[in-house]
Amino acid sequence: MDSHLSPTPSGPPGPRRRFPLPRASRASCTTRATRTTRATRTARTTRTPRATGRLAVVAAALLLAAMALPAASAAPATSSPAADDDRVLVFSKTAGFRHDSIPDGIAAIQDLGAQGGFAVDATEDAAAFSPGNLARYDAVVFLSTTGDVLDATQQSAFEGYIQAGGGYVGVHAAADTEYDWAFYGGLAGAYFQSHPAIQPATVDVEDRAHPATAHLGATWDRTDEWYNYRTNPRERAHVLATLDESSYQGGSMGEDHPIAWCQEYQGGRAFYTGFGHTKESYTDPAFRQHLLGGIRYATGAAHADCRPEQGYQSLFDGSSTAGWKQAGPGAFTLDPAAGTLTSTGGMGMLWYEARELHAYSLKLDWKVAGDDNSGVFVGFPPSDDPWSAVDNGYEVQIDATDTPDHTTGSVYGFQSADLAKRDAALNPPGEWNTYEIRVEGERLRIWLNGVQINDFTNPDPARSLLQGYVGIQNHGDGDEVSFRNIRVKDLPVRGGGHHHR
Structure with missing residues (x-):
């Protein structure tokens, strides 16, 4: 909702402007450059927990050196020039089967680093796993490692690195590594x-918002060596893609066969992909983008909701708008190939009329093209007038450049998001973000890419979140916002609140 269209907090509605004012009249707006710079700077500074941890591990490294423990910073075998302040270590030591695609993988990651703005060092020397040396890296890639590749001291250093906020990327046979090290098994997510x-x-792509999979279609046909895993990681990790076992021979995990996933693990970020056995994988643009997205997530350069997710029902799966109805002017354009709804014109709203919701977790992926405006409405009664949602429900805003209570993550006109957390979790225009909007009683909480950024309780006896419908806004000409994968999970209904409508 535009900053000039604040909802009336209570009492009879006052005069309303039914169309947005021209963008030039937004006196409260900052410039796109200002917002992008602030978000980028904040994303960097939010690594301070890891930076603090790095100071601690550096101090630990000095202590270890004083105790004459093994050398802490063996030189990497190969390196690429630093393109930015991000740095990735590629580790490819093998104590079992050795993949002949490892050199291709190293070369590919070095190319991706040159293109993506991070430096790459590659080594097979386990002595690189010391507190002081690991503190130099934003993420460590285990590239088809096999067997027991680290000793107890090196394992301890790596645990400290992850717990201080470091990133892990496991590629293919990384799941065939360190079977007797429980920490590593949890970090990788599953063993081969x-x-x-x-x-x-x-491959069935479940999450098309994560930077590792956002470029893919709903399915991905490719040739590789397909791993079966000892356990299913779904309960503890966020599954990005699964294998369709009916499409090949030799699968043993059944209908739910994860092949790529991510998670937050003991303070750090972890991404694993089962792809990458063949040399050809590393020249495949789709796989290279998949690998780059996983590395960007692990380094903290891109954000995603990697919490485990189960039990959600699809409201929009990308194929049709069945159950949805347009209220007011404008529309949403359906692109079944991309699986998206994109706003055009307005000011209107597409709302899910097939079902009223009570206590629930609503998740949806969204992307802005630039300085665009939209929002997600919750808790409003059925109506073909989009202003009914404004006056009777609440809007979770999508707008990069407006006042705090009218910008992304806010409960529009009522409560700002935690701006520091919001900026640290927000991906820029052109990249996907994920909202979770959780409604329990009169309480409304908002997560952005897995980070809670708002906690609002309805104080208004003229409104109620105890029941109502949900919708997405098409704000006006020039506001291009896309939505994907809208899903809901019912939660236990709890008492409380003002009244039932």
Whole structure:
């Protein structure tokens, strides 16, 4: 909702402007450059917990040196020039089977670093796993490592690194590594069990907002060596993609066969992909983008909701708008190939009329093209007038450049998001973000890319969140906002609140 269209907090509605004013009249707006610079700077500074941890591990390294423990900073075998202040260590030591694609993988990651703004060092020397040396890196890539590759001291250093906010990327046989090290098994998410012969298979992409999978379609047909895992990581990790076992021979995990996932783990970020056995993988643009997205998530350069997710029902799966109804002017354009709804014109709202909600977790992925405006309405009665949602419900705002209570993550006109947390979690225009909007009683909480940024309780006896509908806003000409993968999970209904409508 535009900053000039504040909802009436209580009492009879006052005069309303039904169309947004021209953007030139937004006196409260900052410039796009200002907002982007602030968000980028904040994203950097929010690494301070890891930076603080790094100071601690550096001090620990000095102490270890004084105690004459193994050398702390063996020189990497190869390196690429630093393009930014991000740095990634690629570790490819093997104590079992060795993949002949490892050199191709190293070269690919170095290319991705040159393109993506991070330096890459590559080594097979486990002595690189010391507190002082690891503190130099934003993420460590285990590239088809196998067997026991680290001793107890090196394992302890790596645990400290992750707990201080470091990043982990596991590629393919990284799941065939360190079976007796419980910390590593939890970090990787699952251990390798077996695999059939290399063959084509269909990958079902579950999360199309994560930077590792946002470029993919709903399915991805490719040839690789398909791992079966000893356990299913879904309960503790966020699954990005699964294998369709009916599309190939030799799968043993059944209908739910994860092949790529991410998670936050003991203070750090972890991404694992089962792809990457073949040399050809590392020249495949789609796989390279998948790998780059995983690295960007692990380093903290891109953000995603990597909390485990189960039990959600799809309200919009990308294929049709069944159950949805347009209220007011404008529309949303459906692109089944991309799985998106994109706002055009306005000011109107597309609302899910098929079902009223009570206590629930609503998740949806969204992306702005630039300085665009939209929002997600909750808790309003059924109506073909979009202003009914304004006057009777609440809007979770999407707008990068407005006053705090009218910008992204705010409960529009009522409560600002925690701006420091919001800026640290927000991906820039052109990249996908994920909202979770959780309604329990009169309490409304908002997560952005897995980070809670707002906690609001309805104080208005003229409104109620105890029941109502949900919708997405098409704000006006020039506001291009896309939505994907809208889903809901019912939560236990709790008492309290003002009244029932």
